[in-house]
Structures are given as structure tokens and as C-alpha cells.
Amino acid sequence: MGYRCVVLVKQVPDTANISGQAMKEDGTVNRAALPAIFNPDDLYALEMALQVKEQHGGEVTVLTMGPPRAADVLRDALYRGADRCILLTDRKFAGADTLATSYTLKCAIERLGGHDLVFCGRQAIDGDTAQVGPQVAEKLGIPQITYAEEILSLHDHEIAVRRALPNGRETVKCTLPCLLTVVGSANRPRPPSARRMITCKLAATPLEYPELLKKWPEFGTEEELDRYLGERGLRIPVWNAADIGAAEDRVGLAGSPTRVLKIDYVVLEARESKEVPATPEGIFSLIRELVQDYIL
Amino acid sequence: MRGGTQHMEKRKEVWVFIEQEEGCIAPVSLELLSKARELADRLNGRVCALLLGHQVADLADLTIHYGADVVLLADHPELAVYRTLPYARVALDLLREREPYIFLLGATPIGRDLAPRIASAARAGLTADCTGLQIGDFENRGKRYTDLLYQIRPAFGGNVIATIVNPETRPQMATVREGVMRLDDPDNNRTGEIVRVEPHFDEADLALQVVKREMRPPACNLRNASIVVAGGAGVGCKENFQLIYELARVLGGEVGASRAAVDAGFISHEHQVGQTGVTVRPKLYIACGISGAVQHRAGMDQSAKIIAINTDPDAPIFRIAHYRIVGDLREVIPMMIRAYRELSR
Numbered sequence: 001m002g003y004r005c006v007v008l009v010k011q012v013p014d015t016a017n018i019s020g021q022a023m024k025e026d027g028t029v030n031r032a033a034l035p036a037i038f039n040p041d042d043l044y045a046l047e048m049a050l051q052v053k054e055q056h057g058g059e060v061t062v063l064t065m066g067p068p069r070a071a072d073v074l075r076d077a078l079y080r081g082a083d084r085c086i087l088l089t090d091r092k093f094a095g096a097d098t099l100a101t102s103y104t105l106k107c108a109i110e111r112l113g114g115h116d117l118v119f120c121g122r123q124a125i126d127g128d129t130a131q132v133g134p135q136v137a138e139k140l141g142i143p144q145i146t147y148a149e150e151i152l153s154l155h156d157h158e159i160a161v162r163r164a165l166p167n168g169r170e171t172v173k174c175t176l177p178c179l180l181t182v183v184g185s186a187n188r189p190r191p192p193s194a195r196r197m198i199t200c201k202l203a204a205t206p207l208e209y210p211e212l213l214k215k216w217p218e219f220g221t222e223e224e225l226d227r228y229l230g231e232r233g234l235r236i237p238v239w240n241a242a243d244i245g246a247a248e249d250r251v252g253l254a255g256s257p258t259r260v261l262k263i264d265y266v267v268l269e270a271r272e273s274k275e276v277p278a279t280p281e282g283i284f285s286l287i288r289e290l291v292q293d294y295i296l
Numbered sequence: 297m298r299g300g301t302q303h304m305e306k307r308k309e310v311w312v313f314i315e316q317e318e319g320c321i322a323p324v325s326l327e328l329l330s331k332a333r334e335l336a337d338r339l340n341g342r343v344c345a346l347l348l349g350h351q352v353a354d355l356a357d358l359t360i361h362y363g364a365d366v367v368l369l370a371d372h373p374e375l376a377v378y379r380t381l382p383y384a385r386v387a388l389d390l391l392r393e394r395e396p397y398i399f400l401l402g403a404t405p406i407g408r409d410l411a412p413r414i415a416s417a418a419r420a421g422l423t424a425d426c427t428g429l430q431i432g433d434f435e436n437r438g439k440r441y442t443d444l445l446y447q448i449r450p451a452f453g454g455n456v457i458a459t460i461v462n463p464e465t466r467p468q469m470a471t472v473r474e475g476v477m478r479l480d481d482p483d484n485n486r487t488g489e490i491v492r493v494e495p496h497f498d499e500a501d502l503a504l505q506v507v508k509r510e511m512r513p514p515a516c517n518l519r520n521a522s523i524v525v526a527g528g529a530g531v532g533c534k535e536n537f538q539l540i541y542e543l544a545r546v547l548g549g550e551v552g553a554s555r556a557a558v559d560a561g562f563i564s565h566e567h568q569v570g571q572t573g574v575t576v577r578p579k580l581y582i583a584c585g586i587s588g589a590v591q592h593r594a595g596m597d598q599s600a601k602i603i604a605i606n607t608d609p610d611a612p613i614f615r616i617a618h619y620r621i622v623g624d625l626r627e628v629i630p631m632m633i634r635a636y637r638e639l640s641r
Contacts, residue, residue, distance in 0.1 A: 015452060015589070040559065102416060126452060128572055128591075129424035131412035134380070138416035143504045144380055146409045160507065165405050166566050168511035172379075174504040184559065257421030257465035261434055261446065264457040266590050271616055276603075278623025280631050286603070286619060287635040295580050295601055296523070296547060296636065 002058030003116040003154070003176075005049040006109055008136065009042040009062055009077060011070040012126040038073045041121025043080075043189035045182040048151065049119045050081045050190070056154060058116070059083040063108055065093055065101060068207045074236055078200040079192030084233070086112075087205050090240035095253030098127075102135030104251050107244040109140060117159075118179040122147065130181070137179035145172060148180040203234040308341030308397035309366075311467065313387070313410070314359055315402050316349055317378075317511075324402035324474035326362045331429055331477045332400060333363035338431045339443055341397060344368055348386055350376035353490075360488035363480070368394075370493040374502060377509065378406050381501045384413045390493065391418055396467040398445050400429070403471035415469050421462030422469040423447035425571055427476050427594060434461045444468065450571055450594050475519055475575035518567065523549030524578045524596070526569055529556035530585020530606060530625065537562045539629045540584055546633050552576065552596075554586045570595035584625045588613025605629070 013034040049060045062077040064070050065088040074085035088108050096104065109115055118140070123130035130146070137144035149164035152171065160173040164183050204212050209222045219225040229235040241251055249255060276286045290296040310332040315322040332343045344366045345359035356367040370386045391399070391414070399414075401407035403425045415422035428448035434441045444461045445468040451458035462468040518524065525547065527540040537557070544551045552569040553562065569576055571591040581599035586592060588604070588611055596602070597616050604617035605625045614620045621628055 097421065098412065099416060099419065099421065130408050131415070131422060131424060134409060134412035135416035138413050144409070144413065147405060168509065170506060171508040172504055172506050257419065257462050258423060258460050259434070259436060259463055261459040261461050263451070266457055271618060273618050273620055276619050276621045278621050278628050283628060283631040284635040287632060288639055290580065291639050
């Protein structure tokens, strides 16, 4: 039997590697200098879903909630083998914390009309909360398997999964549907396929049509472009709050119980410090100082 | 009306989830009891320890010694091994009954699995990986809230410190990493109340079964090390990481790593220092090829002495380092090893 797999992904600022260049003079971080990327853990989730489809049949649907430019990660998912992608975007979604986000994702998953397996990355690098996966599972009323490393077996409606924990491993089983949050040791995500990059090159959300027409005026009007993309499965649907039947008071800032009271920029006050020359003499006197101070 | 003046506002409850495995309480749970004690005293409230498991009743006194006034004890065979759904069920039933004001959990794999599940069902606000918790006031659109829990955490990859509040929803939930909160000494004379709870599970709560567990003791003792030699992305490759091991071995220290090094596959996650790893306070921390994102610094900036080795003179790590070495760690580390061997001869 085939499995209906849903993968939840996020576009995030690349906060992992802050180099000197991304630091401002005052010691704070220049956010604009950080590129937007596919959240790394979500690639493992997508890969696991694609492998389920390859081994058992079914389809892989990728959902993301974000601003219109988040369509970039959906195209990336198409290049890697996703069957269809949907962008959840609406001004009403802005300011969502994890509770409002998980409610929104739950509404969208229900709108899809059926799911056997929901995959998420372990966590997103911009918030590091690891909360959305379990919260989506709760809202869907299905079991969650966090830290999933490998699907050991999948038969009919029963799944066995090995979880990778910092202090060991655990094997659990349950019946479908269920939600998995996938760790980085699970697999090696396949790169975007060159063939799919060509066939899916034009994939776009209707929000991107004006820009696309500027590049390829030969498509004529937005209607004609929409028909062309629709016929080839290259239209990335955009769903808003009304489309997924989400209650307005439960999405975005309105649906978020948490409030940011204040943000303090981390200003690195340079400590009193000593420059040590990277020479044998310099290093020797450093080590000698540490030995004399009983630090070493 | 009898006893009209006796009417008392219900005392606010500060809950701590007690994480235990095979009769051993996780250190973070005891640290949270210390913090909860401080918060409850400030609120004139009570500390409740939420103790779930099987044959764990003898741990109740320990939680009282560490600051609990009340222990909510659910002892049941279905709770012997942690599973999300039965644990969440017990917590949620108690939550609805007692309406706690604050609920704290360790930011461990179990806490990070359980807390969001509970918060979602209770529609409560939850802040992950807090590095500070305080009581304070908040004003929003002309409405004033007093005595809220300030949930302080690094945000946006740790480049800012955010203070989060949950003005309307209860409980105010937060997870906290191990090693962040100070652990107070236990008072073996403290007394408290133990409330036994009879859990009720339905079929759906027990849908997931644990088939096999292979747990091992932690491979490294990073947390308590007095010297930590840590490598980052700048180490370049797994082979070069041997240099980090070698320096740690010579100096008698433990090996740490930045997240970038862990993500690159140079070393396993249990060595990760920082916001989603281990917090360390050694007397010497040697950061090799670590740029110093705040996530990382949050886990090590309390070290007594910090040496940073980096080829990028603008790397943020140099701002907190006591000794700055701008250079290639592949050259500098062997120099350090030679110097130390010579001096300790």
C-alpha cells in the first residue's frame, strides 16, 4: 500500500555560522548578512519521507508556512523529489509562536484530506525550540516519535522506529497515523536532481507570476501562465487562513500566548585580554603562565 | 456567612516535572526545584514536584529536601518507562484540577518531548531552553499584569537575548537546560505533603509501545571537567579533530565541540557545548576554530579562563577570550603540546 506522507519544512536565516563579517562594529549581529536557507533538519525529514515513498509507494507533500519568498524551499523540495508543495502564507499568520504555528499547520494538514505519516525536522535553527512537531501531533491527536533515526519496519498500519537519544537508542512501535521528528543521523539527504531542476524550473506560486512574466513575457498573461503551470503540475498552491478553515484568533500573533517583553542585543564587551603571538615562543610563555597560575 | 474573612486566594503553585530513570532523578530536575523554590517564595506560593513513574515513591522525600512543598506522585506500571502520551495524560489531568501558575521542565530529550505536547493541549505558552527565570510585571495595550514569569532565552540563533512572557495563559511553561540554574543544598529536615494520584489511561494513551531500550552511561564527563578543549568548524575535518583529542589528553581535559563541528560530523552530539548542548564552567576552556556564535558562548562564557585560537581576527569568540591567538590551530596546538610537555618534565 502507498503512504500519504506530509513533510513540514521551514525557511530559516542561516544562524549556524556567524562569521566576523556578520558581526557589526557594536558587537551585534547583522541579520541582513545572513542568507535564508532550507532548515537543515527538515532535509532529513524530507529524505525519510522520500525513502518511504520509494520503498512502499505513496506520495510526498511538503508544507511550509512563511512569507511568499519561502516558496524557494518548496522549489528545492520539488527538485529533491517531492510530489507536491503548498505554501501557507497570510498576513494573519505573522507573529506566530509555536502554538499558533502548529495550529496553522494542523489545519493545513487536515485540508489535505488524509495523512499516514507526518515528518518534521528535529528543530529549526532560528528558534531551536523543537516544539512545533510535538504540538502538531497533539493537535492532530496522533502519537509523536521524536528523535526518529530509522524506520525499522512499516507494514500496513504499523510502524517501528528507532529513536536516537543522547544517552542511547530506543525502539518504539505504534499504529498510523503518527508524526516523526527526524534527527541528522537518520540519513544523507539526496541533492536536488538535475533532471528535476529542469522539469520543475518554472514551478511558482501565483504570487510570483508578475515576476515570472517579467522574465518570460512570452507566457502572456497571468491566466495563461497559470494554465500552463497548472497543466504541468508546476503551480505551487498558496493557502491562506480562510483556505484552511483556521480560526483567526488562533493564528499569528492573535493565537500566540507568548509575548516578547524585550529583546536585548548581545553586545560583546571585549574582555581584558592578551594577544598571544602564534609562535613557539609566544605559546611557550602562555603555557608557562598557565602552569604558574595553577590553571594547568 | 461563615468565616467570610477566612476567604483566601488560592496559593500559586510552581510545578517542576521530576525526570527520573530507574530510580535516579535527573540533575536538572533538582536544579529546577531550587529555582522553583526561589520563584514560589517571591510569589508566596508553593512548589509542587510532579513525580511520575513506577516504584518511585521513595524519591518523593528527596524532592521535598530540595524544595518541594507538595509531591504529586503518580505511581503506575504504565509509567515505568517514559512515553509521551501516558505522561502527558497524567500531567494534563492534574493541570486541569490544580491550575498551576508556573510549570518548569528540564530541556532534556524527555522534557522537550513532553512539554510541547502538554502546552499544546493546554493551549499554554511555552518557552524552550531558558537561561534565566524571574518574576516581573508586564504592560500591554494599557493592561497591566503583575508577577509574571520572565522567561529569558537566547533567540535568533542566540544573537539576541529575548525576555518572553505569557500574559494570559496558565500555566506559564518553560524548559531549562541542565547546568544553567544553581543547585541549592538539600535540607534533610524539610517536610512536605505527598499526594498520591491514581492515573486513568484510555486506549489511545497507550497506543505507542517501547519495544527495546539500549541506554549507555554518558561517554564523556564534559560537565564536570576542569579543562575543556573544544573544536569548531575551523578544525576543518574529522582527521584534524585528533589534534583536539590529543591536546585534551595531554592536558588532562575533556573534549568539547561547537554545534558546527557536530553538524559537520567531526564528533558526536554528546560533546556539544552551548545552548542545545552542555553548559560547562571549567577553569580553562580552549576554543579551537570556534567562531563563537552566542549559542556556543552561552554554554561556556562562565569559564574562568578562555583561550581562543582562530584564523579570523574578527571572530566573536575573541571578544570573550582572555588569551587571543590568531593563527592556524594545526600549528598552534602542536606548539602548545610541546610547550606543556617541556614545562611539565
